[in-house]
Amino acid sequence: MANYTAADIKALRESTGAGMLDVKKALDEADGDQAKATDILRVKGQKGVSKREGRTTENGLVAASAGDGVGTLVELLCETDFVAKSAKFGDLADAVLKVAVSSGAADAESLLVATGEDGKTVKELLDDANATIGEKIEIKRVARVEAPVVAAYLHKTSPDLPAQIGVLVGASGSEQTARDVAMHVAAFSPTVLHRDDVDEETVANERRVAEATAREEGKPEQALQRIIEGRVNGYFKENVLHDQPFAKEPKKTVAKVADEAGVQIVNFVRFKVGV
Template identity: 45%
Template sequence: MAITAAMVKELRETTGAGMMDAKKALTENDGDMQAAQDWLRTKGLAKAAKKSGRVAAEGLVGVAVRDGKGVAVEVNSETDFVAKNEEFQDMVRRIATAALDVDDVEALKNAQIDGKPVSEVLTDAIARIGENMTLRRMEKVEAPLVVSYVHNAAADGMGKIGVLVGLDGGNEDIGRQIAMHVAATSPASLGQDDLDPALVEREKQVLTEQARESGKPEAVIEKMIEGRMNKFFEEVTLNGQKFVINPDVTVEQAASDAGAKIVGFARVAVGEGIDKREEDFAAEVAKTLGGA
């Protein structure tokens, strides 16, 4: 029986198996879809689909820099044990390298690693390692000089927090210092003009209500709001923040003193924003052992 692309696609979607594995399963079973599914199960290649609903909030951020381009890629797993797995780490490293040649995470999923799309490489890893994994996001920075930093490194170029800093001028040393600052403070934007207008308006409303509660004259209240908003901008923008290495100057001034201008940055932390399922550890053990 002729094996069509549509049949392979259907089997992949049903089982989560890789393309070549799905094609081989159909070929071995003369196109019988149910038999092909069973064949994949016996080979341990049909695990991915069953695991796709499980929360993957651990994992690693991989960073890579080349020719004025830097990328930070978050690849999630269910447990921190997998993040320490050398096979998983090698996959993250290769995905980060592939990300240098694309512009967004959707394009990255279709990028090739050893002749396979990244999405298929991930599906194959799920089947082999036995945990749900996701390619969640990527950030890219382009500048004359891009410096990367990894916090809580698990291996070279990957860890729990990945930071990229793009500079015009300066050197690796000041870039790394600023990247470490970004890892510690998680600024919302580079400068005031880059801030989300909704965030600015929300903060202004809160500060306005606080100022009005003081009962002071309107002219005084306006000055209070202006001063507090300026303080807010200093606290949440990278350029305006006090430099952690030397709080007597702002980050922007520290860069300038080193002959550099910050043109962009990115900070990616593993599991940021993912709703993690909390469960009592004793109850989890009991469940595993067949208890209540």
């Protein structure tokens, strides 16, 4: 008879994040000893790390931190939503974010080699988690924003999952306005801050498509230029943060709202899990 209880199984699952079957096998092999079972899970898990390299990570969460004029955003991915919403994965994300903040890492490569207070690199933390949880876990993106005021906003697309969208907005002026803009960015997903940030090739292509579409629709020649400009402006309103109708006051653009509040938006970053 196995020398462990249902409570032991539950405790080991919570501490390692491993699956039920793996936990039972480890406890059987360790004769119920929690510490030995944990080591068994880690050893077996490490052997499988290379096998998981080719797996797809489409779930996960976004973690954010902002304060003292600096904001950090980290996207941590895993294979299943079951793991994404687990406490073990959430704790791992918190640990990774803490190292990202303390190290000042601004990209995934820099963060992986950064070291936490326990002396472990983030890559070692991920390898340990890969081993015990049994899924491929990776950092997809990291962003760092510096400005007089940095607002962070996290949004859940499902109540059962952790935050799937994270935004940082760097600005000068009102912190509340910056946060309102961050919430707007989460909802409307602009791609650039200013019109000038849209590359010339993209604008030229939008003009070509607009003209071809107008001609296909049989629009009169004398109206073509006006129609083309209108459709290109429509592209800007959809993709440029300053040109978008503000979420809380759709009759005003984001630029207008910021100007009235005495706020200058410096930059922004938006992550959505798996996108």
